[in-house]
Amino acid sequence: MMVEIAIFFLLIFMIIGMLFVLEIENLLSAVVMMGAIGFGLSVIFLLLGAPDLAIVQIAVEVISVVILIRATIHRDIKERADESLSNISSIPLLVCIFFFFLMIYPALRLLPTFGEPVFLNFYSSSVYYLRDGFHLTGAPNIVSAIILDFRAYDTLGEAIVLFTSVIGALSILRYRNRKKEHNAS
Amino acid sequence: MGLLPAFVAIPLLTALVLNIVEQKSWYTHILALSSSIFLAVLSFFTPQTHGIYYVGGFGPHIGINMMIDPLNRLILIVVQVIVMLACWYSVGYMEHYTSKSRFYAFVFLMLAGMNGIILTADFFNFYVFMEIATLASYVLVSYGGRSYELEASFKYMILGSISSLFMLLGIALIYSQTAALNMMVAAERIDPAHPVTFLIIVLFLAGLGLKSAIFPFHSWLPDAHSSAPAPISAILSGVLIKAVGIYVMLRFVFNFIGSENAPLTMLAWLGVIGAFVGVVLALGQKDLKRLLACSSVSQVGYIFIGIGLGTPLGLAGALLHLISHSASKSLLFFSAGSIEYSANERNITLLGGLKKLMPWTHLGNFIGFSAIGGIPPLSGFWSKLLILLACVSAGQWLIGLLAALFAIMTLSLLPKIEKNVFTGDIPEHLKKTKESPSSMIIPMIVLSFFCLGIGLIYLVPSWNQNILTSAVEVLMDGRWLGAINNVP
């Protein structure tokens, strides 16, 4: 119950932080606030019994904040987020999103109760991993056993996504895109 | 069955190797071409029956599986063949760009992503490979580095990321209901009448609709597909929106939640509106590649009409139109790229008289537009005819009438292009235009033969049985209830 209350307040903090990010003028503050939200998320992960994720989340959040500040904002700190005029067009969207929320709200109430995970009701893969994972792989960290053995194919895909984004960034930022003679012709 | 991982591993290995070879070496082309030809040949040797491959040796309840059946075998072959031709075409076309080996690396990453999507039987695995395919496509759209290309890529990326996140939320909801990620296991456990399932359907249809550019979500497609280099436009329009959007939509609607639980009529009507909006947008365009991209919206609309009917005939028409559109739209983008390559101009009002200067390109363009417009012996005629017949036999005569009307409107693109681009006086700045190199012409000729011959898939009874009917049967079998017990 304590965990639930703590998560409730952390989530409220994150939502307020998100509103802050959306409405503040100064971009630097918005990015720093994003880092704070990520930190709150990391604490939630820790409370929910996911220490692996808490480490990854906090490290990833540090990297995203550093990338955003160093690579974009320091180039042009004078530009403020000029958001004054978009209010009129944003109202219909806001209404749409609100109606979407109303539409899905009944479904959200029918989700499994918080604290009673659904995997216990079925013969699911999680039961198998928890019961036999250690014997089959020899790895005491079951999450590691899943991502590196049972679902290692996903991990390959994930590494390739990161690889794509590395060479993607390199090739987007290359200085010559087309050959000279073509431009002249 | 043992072949299936090769369709992911070989493109990935090729991409990784291509990224470290020297930039200007000739073996970049050789490596890319040989690898893509090998994959194309290999795809014909995949088994024709249902089959499942256990990745890591773990069964459906535990690990990730790959699966093959007549439906995804068909899509797999189409993807390999179009990508092979696009690689071939790139040998000549990409001369104007820098960093060719990395270009091929992205093409192969995209191919690996598409193959992973087509072959997987696992929801989360689908998400991961979808991200590979779409991330590579974002980069390729901005490959030329001009400001409008960057802009198109960024807008495509925003919408693509939103749709991916919708689907990830949908996958999370599926997990919350079934505690399973394997599509067959989840299909067995999910309750179609549950309100959460309704939310899943909404999220998936919105996400897949964005990826496949169905009517209300089509706005990104003309920008993105016209900004990419021509072989990439051919891959994006020809196969990517089909592998990521339409194929997954077919699986989700028919095999996962069941066609009786999906808003099929809505899909059909969205298809009708999409067919109309696409062709109207196309008629108003002056940019050749943008015109083709808009016409893709229209043709995707036809595929959705076929899907939305939900009858075997309609699905056969949708699949045939999928193949036919892959061939004809790739051909058209190749010929548009050839014009851009030689004349360095895409605006059709500034072009003219290219018939004499570029006869092969003219031929390819003519066949492509005839095929897409539905002139009888060509591929588009048979697929549209099938869709119209399906409309009539399903009693949806209004949809059929509108589809026929829009088909005639599509046909009017042919004289427009003929008049503006290929006949008339040659403008002064185009006098020195020459025909494109043969590496760009030959893929166009091959695709022209495909456009001529695809109607045979329907006309030859044994091919029809092996290719179309068996694929439609997979869909008409309905939800995957008990499929897991029949796994060999």
Added chain:
Amino acid sequence: MSGMTGIVKTVAEWIKGFILFYGVYIVLQGHLTPGGGFAGGVIIACSFIMMELAFGKQRAEKELSEHGSHLLDEFGAIAILLLGLWGYFLPQMPFFSNVLLEYWPGSPFHIISAGSIPLINLAIGIKVGTGLYTIFVSLAEYKPELQEKEE
């Protein structure tokens, strides 16, 4: 950017080794304790990024050049793929099976255990660490004045 003030440089000089060592520790212990290739890799990347931020590009190039980190990134990706394909080329073994577990299981709760899991972890650690560093360097050191103008 040439770097930051002397205080930052001194502190960065002191703690860079610790951060790097911590990252490597997390990678190697990934199958025993919380952490693993991703977390450790991101921390390794953080240590290099800190050097780059504190000292500027020249000094960071000495630790790990951009080209070198790109090659290591490549190497990590190929290593994961080859570890997956290892089983594929053996008879009776599927794609991505834990081949090493058959031949060399090791003893539980030690670093050498769980077959090929530590190897994949190491490959991912290298891949993620160097990959993120490559992205960061290319983003931070992008010079728009070198960009060729379109026609």
Added chain:
Amino acid sequence: MIYTLCIILFLLGLYGVLVKRNIIKIIISLAMMNNAVNLFLILLAYRSNGVAPILDPGMDPSILLETSVDPLPQALVLTSVVIGLGVTALMVALAIRLYHAYGTFDITKIRKLKG
């Protein structure tokens, strides 16, 4: 209740992506959407008074089934976090090029393509 707050976070992110004009804010909003989905998965995995799915030396493996939270969503989220980082990095790269091509981060002023 907690699920609802999580979905509200997702929808706020969606609102930010669709309405905000500054590219940096769009990127942050997309990252927040991803965070919300990740959190949703982990919330699904939680069991009251559950522990992390990690064995200590000397523990009986069978005890995990009684006490541990669901490990599978954690594995999925681990993958999804890194994918989100990759997407963010690629978007930042594009944003830098766009900024130097158009001289602004305002998406409404980045408009060479018609329609």
